[in-house]
Amino acid sequence: DAKTTQPNSMESNEEEPVHLPCNHSTISGTDYIHWYRQLPSQGPEYVIHGLTSNVNNRMASLAIAEDRKSSTLILHRATLRDAAVYYCILSRGGSQGNLIFGKGTKLSVKP
Amino acid sequence: GAVVSQHPSRVICKSGTSVKIECRSLDFQATTMFWYRQFPKKSLMLMATSNEGSKATYEQGVEKDKFLINHASLTLSTLTVTSAHPEDSSFYICSARRTALGTQYFGPGTRLLVL
Numbered sequence: 001d002a003k004t005t006q007p008n009s010m011e012s013n014e015e016e017p018v019h020l021p022c023n024h025s026t027i028s029g030t031d032y033i034h035w036y037r038q039l040p041s042q043g044p045e046y047v048i049h050g051l052t053s054n055v056n057n058r059m060a061s062l063a064i065a066e067d068r069k070s071s072t073l074i075l076h077r078a079t080l081r082d083a084a085v086y087y088c089i090l091s092r093g094g095s096q097g098n099l100i101f102g103k104g105t106k107l108s109v110k111p
Numbered sequence: 112g113a114v115v116s117q118h119p120s121r122v123i124c125k126s127g128t129s130v131k132i133e134c135r136s137l138d139f140q141a142t143t144m145f146w147y148r149q150f151p152k153k154s155l156m157l158m159a160t161s162n163e164g165s166k167a168t169y170e171q172g173v174e175k176d177k178f179l180i181n182h183a184s185l186t187l188s189t190l191t192v193t194s195a196h197p198e199d200s201s202f203y204i205c206s207a208r209r210t211a212l213g214t215q216y217f218g219p220g221t222r223l224l225v226l
Contacts, residue, residue, distance in 0.1 A: 036217075038155075041202075041220070041222075042219055042220065043115075043117075043204045043205075043206070043217035043218050043219050043220045044155065044204070044206075044217045045217065046214055046215070046216060046217075049214070087154070098145070098157055098160060099145070099157070099206075099215060100157065101147075101154045101155040101156070101157075102154060103154050104154060
């Protein structure tokens with residue numbers, strides 16, 4: 001499975017936007033880009049996913065580079081409840097195959 | 112969003128006993144369920160993929176005779192840790208794939224402590 005690279009940790013201030021980067025230089029044409037987040041002692045929560053075009057939903061936006069070798073998860077206004085580990089994951093094919101989790105980015109939100 | 116539950120949420124058992132963990136998709140049918148394990152401060156590691164009505168596919172290094180997976184219906188998969196030992200203590204998380212949309216939804220996890 002193609003590998004993703006994320007910063008180990010990031011900090012943000014409450015009510016400010018947060019841009020979480022992800023590099024996936026070996027992505028193939030059929031790989032979808034998924035983002036999940038995990039709060040302490042909980043299962044991961046689906047955030048967003050996309051293939052080529054930018055995506056928006058009620059939780060976040062996903063900006064995908066034109067060459068698809070990187071993407072950015074955007075939280076428009078961070079809240080304390082957004083503090084979590086954010087995972088960027090690639091999966092093969094039109095639907096989600098196995099999700100192989102990396103180390104993710106631990107996001108801290110300061111009041 | 113779709114809801115996946117796990118039971119129990121926490122279990123403590125003695126070394127050598129077996130423990131069964133249930134994973135249920137509450138509001139959708141899931142032809143595929145996944146089992147993960149997560150050690151403290153580590154990422155999730157996929158253990159096996161479970162398709163309804165067929166044998167589970169285990170990831171390399173995961174002992175299929177130790178971690179028994181049954182996916183007898185479209186809403187229930189079970190993971191049994193047989194002859195548990197302290198090194199099996201971990202956070203076990205399942206997920207279910209909602210076939211039509213393909214997104215995986217995760218359960219809240221089960222924390223296993225083997226004494």
